[in-house]
Amino acid sequence: MMKFSCEKALLQSAIAVTSRAVAAKSSIPALEGLLLHAGEDLTVSGYNMQTGIRTKVSADVTEPGELVLNARLFGDIIRRMPDDIVTFSADDRCTVHLSCGDADFDILGLSSGDYPELPEVEDEYGLTIPQKTLRAMIEETAFAVSTNESRPVHTGALFEIADMKLSMVAVDGFRLAVRREPVENIQGGAFSFVAPGSALNEVKGICADSEDPASVTLGRRHILFQVGDTELICRRLEGEFLDYRNAIPRKNPISVVADTKSLIESIDRVSVVISDKLKSPVRCIFDFDKVLLSAKTGNGEAKDVCHVSGDGSGLEIGFNNRYLMEALRYAPADTVRIELNTGVSPAIIVPVDGQDNFLYMVLPVRLKSAE
Helix, strand or coil, X not given: CEEEEEEHHHHHHHHXXXXXXXXXXXXXXXXXXXXXXXXXXXXXXXXXXXXEEEEXXXXXXXXXXXXXXXXXXXXXXXXXXXXXXXXXXECCCCEEEEEECCEEXXXXXXXXXXXXXXXXXXCCEEEEEEHHHHHHHHHHHHCCCCCCCCCHHHXXXXXXXXXXXXXXXXXXXXXXXXXXXXXXXXXXXXXXXXXXXHHHHHHHHHCCCCXXXXXXXXXXXXXXXEECCEEEEEECCCCCCCCHHHHCCCCCCEEEEEEHHHHHHHHHHXXXXXXXXXXXXXXXXXXEEEEEEEEEECCEEEEEEEEEEEXXXXXXXXXXXXXXXXXXXXXXXXXXEEEECCCCCCEEEEECCCCCCEEEEECCECCCCCC
């Protein structure tokens, strides 16, 4: 037996958040469902054996209990309900009656006995950070997370916590992204872990654009992200993450300062002739106070000039247009310093003021000399 009532809008948003961790197809029917637990409040959980999300909803519980409902069906029903109070009642045979306004539904649930327990996370190590900061850090590094399953550890982002700072690092073999922010609350000293990119995407969605705290707790096998009334638990990625500090060349003789937006627009302009079928690097010539950009494919040829400050000494270097553009687009600054060495050395994009809150590295593409 189980009985509660709560606002449709609250229930709908709880279903939307938790459904993101529900398996689309599973040999275990319960995994295609959401676990509803009615105690003092209502807790809704979704879990696909990799990532689990659970959230609390304020509800008026008259009979505590728990059962599992198919996530898609339950979500579709609640979404179509009128904006009113939803009443939920279930009997011993898991038959569920839902009503809201004049709408009534009777559906079958599953016993919660078939639902796997979400992992417990020991809380030896942890940190607290404003939600908007965590969200920005994920946003500004996650684009560089690898999608290549042959190195599973790089399909996640590295979190390093030391000296009251959090560093987030992502790398995919063509580029590297680092973001750093000060952290006020750290438990248990310095620690590091790798969180799956797919889970971080969900964390980003749960974080609000507010100064409210988000906490990250590291367990032996799992990581717990707590944001408001919502918890996300995911498995840690095992393996040796790239020793990124030694992978970044910082003694670069050439340095220019560019307006981020202008440079993005120039790259975007010459990228017009590049397509999935007709790939070509963007050729950059870093000259005195300007960069000459060009691209040439079977579609035609495009050229543009972007004004920068500094002397590039005529260095010619080619880049994948998307990789260079994304690094600039996600860099949280209106102007950036670009450090260069040779036509086959990576470009390093850092803050102009010498701060270390971000660093993006993009590997060059070999240019055919005859073009």
